[in-house]
Amino acid sequence: MTTTQAAVPAVSLPRSALVAGLAIAVAGAVLFSTKAVLAKLLYRYHMDAVTLIAFRMLFSLPVFAAVALWKMRTAAPLSWSDRWRLVGLGLVGYYLSSFLDFLGLQYISVGLERLILFLTPTFVLLITGFFFKRRISRAEWLALALSYCGIVLVFVHDLNGGAGSTVIGSLLVLGSASSYAVYLLGSGEMVRRIGSLRLVSYAMCVSSVACIAQFFLLRPAAMLVQPMPVYWLSLANGIFCTILPVFMTMVSVQRIGAATASQAGMIGPVSTLFLGAIVLGEAITAVQLAGTALVLGGIYMLSLKK
Known part of the structure; x- marks a missing residue:
């Protein structure tokens, strides 16, 4: 999910436009x-994270490359400093973050993975507090405490259930969330200057090239030959779980503002919990629901801050 400046405040919109914007944000x-x-x-098809992420980017790269080329033709050229900054943002925000996320998913449940990733705003707050000396208020500390109590609750639950190497998987996904927080902090000033569409398309192209190059460096080209279900699932991953959410998030932010769009995005961990149960057969317990409620409550409190 990308961060842009808030567009039109939700309160100034007609009800139909607000509902449409919320629907786009929720769907994304x-x-x-x-x-x-x-x-x-x-x-389940014995793929590893390197191959999985390469297939994801192979299917999504053409769209992001087309958007990037369009923006290159219609917008002013970037300075060399901005180009190098975009390379860094693409490698940290989409390549490293995605790679650590998919690595972690080999070890933990989708419900725990989504909750940990949902802690990204708390990492942004902590980084600005400790490294940029921004004062963290009591309400924000309470929000942090709620969120992390929820994560600990679900983590201990999964640990007791013997769900793979929960510690390793959780640490990898924590690394993913923290690297994406660094991307959000680094992209804040740039997105105001060059626009969210341009930044995201360029950064995704950098990430895609890195993921595909990593595959050819570490894996034989013969691993591109996979059963047909792998291609269909990877196509869905590239289009429906990468391209569409990126652009739907930008549209919703432009329609209803970043704050309202981020609050609508809180449906993500809940939907993952139930999708994991329906598609993967992962159990939903009272402890998981309680932990999810704590995390969502904490993030909601943070989202109310301007």
């Missing part, structure tokens, strides 16, 4: 969360 959040379920299905 659900689609983006579905990538974890598709990854679990792809792992």
Whole structure:
């Protein structure tokens, strides 16, 4: 999910426009969360994270490359400093974050993965507090405490249930969330200057090239030959869980503002929990629901801050 400046405040919109914007935001959040379920299905075909993410980017790169080329033709050229900054943002925000996320999914449930990724705003807050000396208020500390109590609750639940190497998987996904937080902090000023569409398309192209190059460096080209279900699942992962959510998030932010769109995106962890149960057969317990409620409550409190 990308961050842009708030567009029109939701309160100034007609009800029909607000509902449409909320629907787009919710649909984008659900689609983006579905990538974890598709990854679990792809792992059943004995794929590894390197191959999985390469297939995802192979199917999504043509669209992002087309948008990037269009923006290159219609917008002013970037300075060399901005170009290098975009390369860095693409490698940290989409390549590293996605790779660590898919690595972690080999070990933990989709419900826990989505909750940990949902902690990204708390990492942004902590980084700005400790490294940029921004004061963290009592309400924000309470929000952080709620969120992390929820994660600990679900983590201990999964640990007791013997769900793979939960510690390793959780640490990998924590790395994914923290690297994406760094991307959000680094992209904040740039997105105001060059626009969200341009930034995302360029950064995704950098990420895609890195993921595909990594595959050819670490895996034989023969691994591109896979059973047909792998191609269909990867196509769905590239289109419905990567391309569409990115653009739907941008549209919803432009329609209803970043704050309202982020609140609508809270449906993501809940949808992942139920999709995991329906598609993958992962159990939903009272402890998981309680942990999810704590995390969502904490993130909601943070979203109310301007």
